[in-house]
Amino acid sequence: MMLTCNGQPAQVEDLLPALVNYGHFTSLQVRGGAVQGLDLHLARLSQATRELFGSELDTAQVRGWMAQALQRAGLADASLRVTVFSRHFDFRDPLARVAVDVLVAVSAPVSLSAPRRVRSVTWQRELPQIKHVGTFGLFAQRRAAMADGFDDALFVDTQGHVSEGTTWNVAVHDGHQLIWPRAAALRGTAEALLRAHWNGPQVCRPLPAGALHGVQAAFACNASGLWALQSIDGRALAGSLALAEQGRAVLAGVPWQPLS
Template structure:
């Protein structure tokens, strides 16, 4: 772990324990990232929203590349967390400089099919990938305790929004459907929507429509995986649909991390 380009010490990590900040998670292969610009834009936008300050995207990219170099790896999972040692919850409107924590871990690629259950839940500030993850992890835990693999979130009005740590794409037999509801719009979703050449649409999806869905997959920066069932209803076409998604992502260029 590295904070502002230096090995993270106890002082930096102690400040990062404050439950106020945001992050992005990404996969690196051969010192390159799919959707690197989207990850950096996400960090810059959220830094302005939470701290009122401007994030130097170029510096963040250099710190990411440096962390890989110091860890001696070209393939990895990176989590880039933005917090502020100057943030004071008693004066939250103050504009404060951001600190950047880069954590390097082993690369992953998610692909196994999952069974999910729908629950009515919405994260705070759903458009921001913030560090307040207690609620969504608890929803996943409760889903697993009930015999499922994960939770699919619905709004209070019953609209499909997102999974615990992933976005969802549905197929209604004619086109790919991206649910329109308050949610974190992921980098994988953005890349798939940009490069998907078959019919697709973004629209509100009521939970009652799930009974007619023929296939679905989940996606985030760690991969694409089929949803075998939703609320116990089997989706026979999900494996094939996820395969289409992976084929699309295979053609998305990797952007090099520049030191």
């Protein structure tokens, strides 16, 4: 992995403020120097910077730093994580106006596609609309699910509605249409692209956890791929593999935006 901070090789002193655990990020896949939904990733970073720091992010500069980091790593295909934090943030005075810093991590490309068995659990992230760096609960819930023989966890909010997975969005099919659960969650870039390009009936509506018993197929998605949900709470979903293939075909037709 290679790290840069504000376009320069990251030094130890650059990284120490990240231990405060206040910031946000986006993760994306690069192929041939291009990204699907690049504008969505940059918009996510911009909006979260306003919410967490009360300032504007120069997304053109961030895009340039991303391209520069790839070039320095000598890669055209890669995984990128772009984290926005501030070396000057003081938790004792969180309203103070501070300049933000941008950390770009470059690593090997990944593509997730293996089917998974998930269980539902009542849990919700803090500030679910922001892809913030507070990921402890996500991974603790995944670990607990795996300890009980599942592959991952599907979250249900306190009102009993399905929201999202640990690090992914979910869509289910009831035999008539694709359903995107409407609940407080991080709305991902892959979800946005699929909803914009899906060829068939779809709807975004509240999905009570009890309605999962009528689901015939489901898939999970994030910027690293799309995979079938083989079962939910031990109930096999026979149509998930075909639905996931349909989803991947949709994403295959989405254009890639060059970083530079």
